[in-house]
Amino acid sequence: MNRSDKTNKIIKICMFLAVATCSFDIFANVTFLGFNFRFCQFILFPVIFLMILRIVKSRKAELYLGMRYLLVWLAFQILFIGMSPDFGNAVAYTLWLIFNILTVYLIVYYSDSVFTLEEFKRFYMDSFYDIHVLLLIQIIFYFFVISFYLNKKLKHYMCRINGFTFEPSYYATYMLIGFVMYAYLLEKNNENIMKRRTMKIKFFIITAAMVLSSSRMGWLLMLLWLAIRCINRVYYEIRGGLSVQRILHLCLAMGMGVLGFLLIWVWLFKDGPLSFMLNGLGLYGQPAHSVSSRLSGLCKDMQVFWEHPWLGVSLGGVAPAIAQYNGVTYDSSHNGGSMILPGELLVANGIIGMVPFLLYIGSLLLESRWWRQDFEKYPLCDVYRAVEWAFIFELSILCLNQNILRMYVWIHIGILCALHKKWKGRAEA
Numbered sequence: 022m023n024r025s026d027k028t029n030k031i032i033k034i035c036m037f038l039a040v041a042t043c044s045f046d047i048f049a050n051v052t053f054l055g056f057n058f059r060f061c062q063f064i065l066f067p068v069i070f071l072m073i074l075r076i077v078k079s080r081k082a083e084l085y086l087g088m089r090y091l092l093v094w095l096a097f098q099i100l101f102i103g104m105s106p107d108f109g110n111a112v113a114y115t116l117w118l119i120f121n122i123l124t125v126y127l128i129v130y131y132s133d134s135v136f137t138l139e140e141f142k143r144f145y146m147d148s149f150y151d152i153h154v155l156l157l158i159q160i161i162f163y164f165f166v167i168s169f170y171l172n173k174k175l176k177h178y179m180c181r182i183n184g185f186t187f188e189p190s191y192y193a194t195y196m197l198i199g200f201v202m203y204a205y206l207l208e209k210n211n212e213n214i215m216k217r218r219t220m221k222i223k224f225f226i227i228t229a230a231m232v233l234s235s236s237r238m239g240w241l242l243m244l245l246w247l248a249i250r251c252i253n254r255v256y257y258e259i260r261g262g263l264s265v266q267r268i269l270h271l272c273l274a275m276g277m278g279v280l281g282f283l284l285i286w287v288w289l290f291k292d293g294p295l296s297f298m299l300n301g302l303g304l305y306g307q308p309a310h311s312v313s314s315r316l317s318g319l320c321k322d323m324q325v326f327w328e329h330p331w332l333g334v335s336l337g338g339v340a341p342a343i344a345q346y347n348g349v350t351y352d353s354s355h356n357g358g359s360m361i362l363p364g365e366l367l368v369a370n371g372i373i374g375m376v377p378f379l380l381y382i383g384s385l386l387l388e389s390r391w392w393r394q395d396f397e398k399y400p401l402c403d404v405y406r407a408v409e410w411a412f413i414f415e416l417s418i419l420c421l422n423q424n425i426l427r428m429y430v431w432i433h434i435g436i437l438c439a440l441h442k443k444w445k446g447r448a449e450a
Contacts, residue, residue, distance in 0.1 A: 028071065029135045035068045036131065036141075039124075041148050043429040044195040047170060048185035061428055062120065069123050072130055085129045086438040087384030091122060093377040094370075098335050101374065105338025106345045114337025114426070121431040128435030129442055138439055142404065143214050145436060149199025150223040153230050155184045160233075181235045192230075193239025194418050195429050198411045199227045201246060205407040208250060213401050238421045242414055318360025321346060326367045333371035336426065342368060362419045385412065385437060405440045412437060 039061040042049065049060035076082050098115050105111035132138045159171055159182045170185055181189040203224035210217065231239050325334075325342050334342045344351040370378055386409060412433060419425065 032068050032071065032131060033136045035064050036127070036136070037144055039065050040141075040145055040432060041151065043432050044152065044192070045185040046187045046191065059428060065120075065124060065127070069120075069127055072123075072127055076130075085126065086388060086441045087381045088126075088438075090377045090381035090384055091125075094374065094381055095119065095122060097333070097370065097374040097377065101333045101335035101338065101369070101371075104329070104332055104334045105341060106334070107338065107341035107351050110341055110351070111335045111337035115335060117426050118336060121426055121428070124428070124431050125435040125438060128432065129439045132439040133443065138443055139214075141439075142436060145432075146199065146202060146214055147223075149196060149203075149227055152184055152196070153226045156182050156230050156233060159184075182230070182233050189234040189236045190238050190422060193234045193236030194415070194422060194427075196227060196231050196234070197239060197242055197418055198415055198429065198433055200224075200231055200243060201411040201414045202407040203227060204246060204250070205410050206403060209403045211403040211407075213404055238418055242418050245417075246414065319364045322361075322364025322368050326364075326371070329371065331371050331373050333367075333369045333374045336365075336369045339365050339368045360423060361421060362423055362425060365423050366425065382416070385434065388441070401440075401444070405437075405444065408433070408437050408440060 042059075042061045042064075045060055051058045051060060051063040095115075095118060098118060102108065102111040102115060128141075132141065162168070163171060171181075171183065182192065183189045184192045184195070186192045186195060203220060206214065207217070207220055207224055212220075214220075215223075228243070231243060321343055325346050341351040366375065366378065415430060415433065419427075419430070
């Protein structure tokens with residue numbers, strides 16, 4: 022094995038390790054030069070450095086899917102640093118954004134050179150299944166009154182698992198990507214990544230992990246996925262020509278399903294074993310602090326936004342700006358930042374900064390449409406759609422939370438861009 026092969030092998034190992042640990046928020050963090058890095062970030066630094074050296078040496082850099090809009094958005098973020106009440110925090114977040122952009126570029130750059138896109142995609146899907154080992158360890162340890170990185174403890178026999186993320190909602194936000202991809206490929210009977218039987222087992226494990234996290238946001242998005250796919254199935258069956266009797270049977274089945282769901286909901290949540298899940302929602306006489314805090318956070322976001330609607334304060338300026346609005350000194354440990362992503366993005370970007378950001382998101386989801394007819398010929402097109410759907414649902418659940426800079430979101434974007442590059446090239450060939 023020559024030196025180049027050894028280097029490529031190290032790059033591959035580092036990137037696969039980064040994918041496997043991209044959800045880790047509270048475990049294996051590394052402090053370096055006074056800054057706190059997640060393990061996946063720390064391990065990618067030398068890989069990014071090697072990529073930059075190769076690009077400089079070759080004097081050739083290609084722009085991938087939507088990257089023009091992304092770079093314009095980055096330029097606005099850099100310009101908005103001066104608008105932030107806390108200059109240091111704004112610089113740190115901008116560097117974080119630059120790192121995430123380089124991670125996207127890294128995945129596309131090394132696809133089908135250091136590793137094949139197929140094996141990288143399979144490892145990526147497997148990583149959602151493999152993370153369930155943490156779930157089992159946390160539950161087993163909890164039965165022995167051992168808290169293994171658990172953040173939400175309930176009764177002596179119940180806990181809310183969170184993997185190595187901050188809390189169950191973060192864990193569900195990460196696992197939702199895997200849930201949607203597996204669900205879509207199973208629906209399409211696609212076996213390009215793995216055999217259907219294997220996929221069924223892994224999908225069951227991932228679904229169990231989502232359920233056991235007891236994240237209301239995760240459950241809501243899973244139900245939304247099932248509703249959308251059922252409606253889609255009924256639509257295509259009707260368009261294909263169904264008898265009146267068949268349509269009535271479908272409507273009856275859906276009605277019974279909704280009724281059954283409502284009965285189970287009342288039994289489990291009103292006075293049943295999962296009644297704690299309604300805390301903060303204002304239902305059945307419960308307090309509404311969870312809903313009210315998000316609405317209050319959105320109102321604060323809008324107030325800060327209207328103070329300077331055209332120009333933002335950068336991603337790192339959102340929390341300091343809200344702290345300033347509240348009349349308190351900004352503290353990174355209790356930053357009082359935005360509660361939901363749309364509000365965060367409005368404050369960070371302003372109207373001007375939102376334009377390239379929305380164009381970038383639109384390009385990720387819509388640019389493939391111009392070569393869709395040729396794209397349909399390839400057996401892996403379902404994989405591309407699975408990644409697209411997972412990205413849409415990830416953005417949806419983030420709208421109920423905050424922070425667009427989560428590492429696993431940008432790794433997913435990198436895979437989407439790598440798939441686009443590969444199949445666009447085939448369509449043009």
